[in-house]
Amino acid sequence: MKYRIILIGPIKTSYIKKGISQYLKWISKFQKIEFIEIPLSGDLNKISPEQYKLNDYNKIEKYMENSINIVLDERGENFNSIEFAKKLDKFQCYGKKYITFFIGGPLGHHQKIYQSADLIMGLSKMTFTHEMVSLFIAEQIFRSFKINNNEKYHY
């Protein structure tokens, strides 16, 4: 099984880039993980919000096959880190090729994505940037491996 984090939009902030690379490196000691940045869907002033989100969805739909799909959304279900770790552990037994985390673009996700979601998960009720969510989820995935392997994690 392989983990994937898929996000709409590039990561431009250097300290976030650095943080994500660090967590991906640490996670890879436990599990293969891939970080995929999908280019933005054009100019927001030239296409309707509906079309913009649909363009995003069309680019990521292919990643939903043979995968446990976790859609990140501030309106989603909240877990503490132990609950999240247990959930991931359970998902690993489902026999799918991937566990994929989907992070939306500036307008959020198109509604179509929710139909194929195995889990809609919120990190908080607050809205964060796609960059921050990428960093937070990478850290929580790493934390979940530490928890599931009974390893100490001090920070």
Ligand SMILES: C[S@@+](CC[C@H](N)C(=O)[O-])C[C@H]1O[C@@H](n2cnc3c(N)ncnc32)[C@H](O)[C@@H]1O
């Ligand atoms: C800038 S936000 C988009 C906000 C957009 N207005 C909406 O209503 O979805 C970009 C993406 O970050 C993720 N995100 C932002 N805050 C989040 C939170 N608290 N929990 C989980 N995901 C979040 C979601 O995937 C969202 O689509």
